[in-house]
Amino acid sequence: MKELTPADLTVRNLGERTIVSPLEIQFGEMGYEHAFFSDDSRVLVDHSLSHLKNLNGAEPACFEVAGPRRKIYFHPRKTTGAIVTCGGLCPGLNDVIRAIVNQSFYRYGVRRIFGIRYGFEGLVESYGHQPYNLTPESVSNIHSFGGTRLGSSRGPQDPAKMVDYLSDLGVNILYVIGGDGSQRGALAIEQEAIRRGMELAVVGVPKTIDNDMIYMDKSFGYETACAAAVTAINAAHTEARSARNGVGLVRLMGRHSGFIACSASIASGDVNCVLIPEVPFELDGEHGVLANLYERVMRRGHSVIIVAEGAGEHLMTGPGGADASGNKKLGDIGVFLKGKIEEYFRSRETELTLKYIDPSYMIRSVPASPQDRIYCMRLGQAAVHAAMAGKTGIVVGRWHSTYVHLPISLVTSARKQVDPKGDIWLSVLESTGQPARFY
Amino acid sequence: MKELTPADLTVRNLGERTIVSPLEIQFGEMGYEHAFFSDDSRVLVDHSLSHLKNLNGAEPACFEVAGPRRKIYFHPRKTTGAIVTCGGLCPGLNDVIRAIVNQSFYRYGVRRIFGIRYGFEGLVESYGHQPYNLTPESVSNIHSFGGTRLGSSRGPQDPAKMVDYLSDLGVNILYVIGGDGSQRGALAIEQEAIRRGMELAVVGVPKTIDNDMIYMDKSFGYETACAAAVTAINAAHTEARSARNGVGLVRLMGRHSGFIACSASIASGDVNCVLIPEVPFELDGEHGVLANLYERVMRRGHSVIIVAEGAGEHLMTGPGGADASGNKKLGDIGVFLKGKIEEYFRSRETELTLKYIDPSYMIRSVPASPQDRIYCMRLGQAAVHAAMAGKTGIVVGRWHSTYVHLPISLVTSARKQVDPKGDIWLSVLESTGQPARFY
């Protein structure tokens, strides 16, 4: 990751905090006076000793610690919040919604929270989507179900129109649960609000099932997704070894980052080859994927291959263009690879039983695991603390086990990827026995 | 179902039973003398009072009851068994294998059971597949895993070659776990053995994940498959209602019979339309599937459709031909329907978020549920009792809660299907609210 400057880490505040937090009283009664954090509370970005020594006494780059502030910016009873969920499904969306609503109501006494329908579309009046009024009652059971109670949509909308609508609704705080495209949209809304002198706090909860957000220990829903992916791999393995020359091919999520493919493969223990966007490979060479697969099948009778959505982009002459979220449209590497494997075996007159599994929607739609539930709750709570304190243009995250505030501009500046020289990929190589290079 | 004649129900026996069953001693010690069944023990095919009255005193059609016989045909210590699994995966295959092995060893004292590899291929010497020697130890854990420990393959093989190989191996009993194609193969083997005067008992355990075997309460693995299918439907429902104009489309197994599609849809409770092979439908008419779907989406915002593999065959101009098992190759109705739906919404300039799920392999590969485990065990035990008694050319089944012997020729003569005028389909209509006819 690039060297960080203080500017990269600066958190914008709407203004001076003058209102005593309702938590002051609650915590006081409970003996929790020390539960408050000041904006000076910080943790190091890099906690290695060598980094510290290299600084030669210069101040290290640090993240602001998240949590309740003793004084807040918004008067709870006069505050209106709004929550929007954007992009593809991810386990835990409903948990984050529920946490924001409960925290706002029960801890701060906010009484008005809109649930914006169908992503940013719901912020553009002409679509005609009526927002929900969210209350602890209306969200009490939603975490038992996958998906998003609010609905979602892909793609950006005009910031001016969205700020118009937020202004009409009287929204003071906008919570944006979405991926990097959506957080860029959140930033655009914040900028537009600044331009208009509107007092709007925009706080994001980063959502990426691919776990590709930088400076995050993990993204919510990712672990649940890995567990669901293991189920699909088990199926592929069962099919493969129940057939002569059986090949199980599973396509997993991972447009730019292969974390799910790597973790699920390691956890499964039954995978023989993993292909991810970060690690280039050749299909056709003498030591290419196909020759390697063929050799393995001849030797052991079956094989299991996992391919991340974004792997092998160089091989694809896809439909091109981009989807509504601005994601470059890739051809389908899974289907492509399936064809290539079949062709390879056919050309060698070798029978093949290939079972292709694309479990994406069955993974994205499951309810969050208990650990992810807790994580979502903590992220949602941190978002409310930040927003009530008047912080804006940030997402909440967890870094080295501490909840922190991260400027949106920072987290959308780059993507976390599997390091092809790092320990995760090494574990994949060890676990699969695949060669370090397909060429 | 057609009227049955006594000939349809006749069970062939290899010859007179002269050997006292080892169970005679075991059961005697346990006080189970009465646990034996005679070949005269029978249950009615049709147990309705009206049927009985219509007989006017004629003998009703009956199935022979399965279970241990007091005298058996094969001398256990001189008997060699062989097990073969054929066709696509189905939950419970390993349970049936395990039951046959354990029953043969522990109850009858048979010491030699071959596990034929990769279906009928493993009975043709030139393929070079070495059979396993199965023992209670080698099968002790296999039921924890899905698939088949023996491997499987599709398609018939030359009966003469298979009987040659069985003869070389000294096999007296062949257990065929497979669908109707495979049971026809079993019958061909039996006929060839008869022709040669070879003493070979051929006993089948019918395997059809589609539940389309006639005169069977249910096929093993079917209930497990339904439960797994519900998981896929849940995913489709979650995706559909999380999007504006969201449609979840799930393609389930069911080449000729829509039992899984019907049962899983009823159990889910979230399905709005089910399409199965037994019930004709039009896509394009004014009251066709597409118009109905469109109207539902406009009205409620989302919809879930389930389509069985073999539905809408008339619509397809598929690749034609047949697969190795002789199953007619259908074009993929799921992909076809997906295209049609997208086209329909596009032509109406209506945005659509369609999520297509094909969970077949994730369903076929799961381990059996506890109830299916028990059912597989009972079927496997019944098969061993029948084979040791010298019965041949039959499958074991369960009819109206009683385990019975069914001639292979009978069960392969027709297919069980969902009755478009019966209570299952009525339940589907009630549960989905779909119209009785798409036209």
Add this chain to the structure above:
Amino acid sequence: MKELTPADLTVRNLGERTIVSPLEIQFGEMGYEHAFFSDDSRVLVDHSLSHLKNLNGAEPACFEVAGPRRKIYFHPRKTTGAIVTCGGLCPGLNDVIRAIVNQSFYRYGVRRIFGIRYGFEGLVESYGHQPYNLTPESVSNIHSFGGTRLGSSRGPQDPAKMVDYLSDLGVNILYVIGGDGSQRGALAIEQEAIRRGMELAVVGVPKTIDNDMIYMDKSFGYETACAAAVTAINAAHTEARSARNGVGLVRLMGRHSGFIACSASIASGDVNCVLIPEVPFELDGEHGVLANLYERVMRRGHSVIIVAEGAGEHLMTGPGGADASGNKKLGDIGVFLKGKIEEYFRSRETELTLKYIDPSYMIRSVPASPQDRIYCMRLGQAAVHAAMAGKTGIVVGRWHSTYVHLPISLVTSARKQVDPKGDIWLSVLESTGQPARFY
């Protein structure tokens, strides 16, 4: 089972049916005219050929087939239903409630259904429990959760008070979901209504997690319970074999009938000894349970024992008395057996690691499996058809795969039990390897 007389099987009807069923129109439109059943539609109680022959031409005992009638007794728009759930939890209660509500509303057009709270207590005004108004909306999600949405309680209440209250509420149909004690309560209500000349149909849906209702293929929730019990057995097995001289002891439900203990043990495949109420055993003899267990542990290092709640009653000097449902209060055989085993090993100065698991509440509270969901739905639908037709004093059930009407007096006259000479117990003996007798 005892010989049945026609009187045992007679179904009482409130009176002549004069109202055309709304289904007449619906079914007609759908082409389902033939879906109706007449009261003459019957199935044989005993479908064996030998039984038939023994009749010598006499009319065989038959059950009335359940299903919609062309004419009904109650005018849907003027009809008020009430549902009550009694006794301990069982998977599927909410599914039955939901089915009754949906069927009443959508098929018959009934608009008023009370959900009685906390069992029969809710029918006694002085308890002050307000009934719910149930609608398809209010029950739409309840099947996702275990337990009963209505609440339950144990024990009988005064029939006169209950009929008073039903009369005050204007209830025409009372659906009683409960065990044999509760069905006896239902019968008392029916009798009281008859005495008063009140037009009340009382229709039961038999609930017994123990599967001990006679003339029922299976009780709802039973299969789900077995699957949950297998999970507990797996835990016991894991604990037992991870310790030196490890014993896993699991107490399962089964006050009078050991079906769950038997089925779960067979399905698990890891059980070494099963003790049920139907099969007497001695703990202390030379060939008793304790000596057998000790020998097994010495030989194999570990053992798993399953004991049904009601097993070994002769050994217990329990607290005596009866609980509120009138069930005789047993001492806890699990705790008792645990103590005995520990004592036995201690007296032999043998170390023992015994893990005792009582999973009852974790079993009773799970949501129904997909198959049980369908079964509950079908039972609920059959109950509504019966009640609307004016049938009373019956429960709905399934016998040899056909849904039937069973007089309450019949099903409460005896209990289904595991036959110590039958195939289920034989399967247990085979699967566990335990001796046929502990003495």
Add this chain to the structure above:
Amino acid sequence: MKELTPADLTVRNLGERTIVSPLEIQFGEMGYEHAFFSDDSRVLVDHSLSHLKNLNGAEPACFEVAGPRRKIYFHPRKTTGAIVTCGGLCPGLNDVIRAIVNQSFYRYGVRRIFGIRYGFEGLVESYGHQPYNLTPESVSNIHSFGGTRLGSSRGPQDPAKMVDYLSDLGVNILYVIGGDGSQRGALAIEQEAIRRGMELAVVGVPKTIDNDMIYMDKSFGYETACAAAVTAINAAHTEARSARNGVGLVRLMGRHSGFIACSASIASGDVNCVLIPEVPFELDGEHGVLANLYERVMRRGHSVIIVAEGAGEHLMTGPGGADASGNKKLGDIGVFLKGKIEEYFRSRETELTLKYIDPSYMIRSVPASPQDRIYCMRLGQAAVHAAMAGKTGIVVGRWHSTYVHLPISLVTSARKQVDPKGDIWLSVLESTGQPARFY
């Protein structure tokens, strides 16, 4: 946590490393030269900026980073390893065993690894337990099952006898998977080996289902256990709300630390009161647990209480003494509390339906979740790297997302506990709505 001194963090090395790691070649071929770590690679114990500033330039306390070293101490082909698992079951034990075996064989070429049976007992010859020879084949499937393949036992054994036996077996590396008592045992073995001048590396993998090991992000199996605990809480909740005045009481693990009780309660969202060892409470006071519970049940009709095993020790007049592991024997707080609650309601003549669930063994025995599988694998790999490099007297752990070496003496010096003034407990208070103090 107390202030750390450099001595607390010192890792002992058996001696100079002179052997080129086999990984040098493997990694070189794969282009992973940089994957090695030196002993100077360190991470800060405290990564807060404020801590750094308070140091005033003094060197901060750091942990040594785990991972492969370029040179190692033991010659792989001459090295004999041994693995022992001690204490109660915990999800993931088999995964750690498997990881150590696979890493030793495949990465380092070690050919001899003993699987010590039944904990430290297996290291005392007189018990007569023969160790297993572990190979990648023999451990290939063990992670599919819970428990420990090796068996376990509680309690210490004589270090001299254990070192005698290790010496007889020719063991160079001993891997101890166990809790703090067992790690103290490991330290005693190490000390005895030092005394004898024996070249034995003792490396621990800390096992504590309670998550109470200090300086560990989390202990393996803990997250799996929390998920299983949520299942038990769901059951209690279902039982409680299905009864009038229903109380669900669940006793969870947590002798000294209530992490599982807290996390599972937060994740469940249905808990009304959590009692843990770290937070004192009164049962009987006017604002005590019982009065609070009573009031809640009167107001809402039901309540769910979670109590950790070690909570309320002051209330118990238990059997005293200690178990074989040296854990002080507590009376059973769950049973005690059950009695107290029943008494309280009885004294108020209020009916109560209390369902008590103790799911401990059903939690301890489950297989690890996919995330825990990965975590176990990483810990096992780190243990092998450390041992081969000649490190001894340490456990491997993860701190702020980095795998590190921790001296056994450090991790056994104190216990991690829930901070009664910290954010976890605050989340519990928020989630349950229980008062901060019961008095």
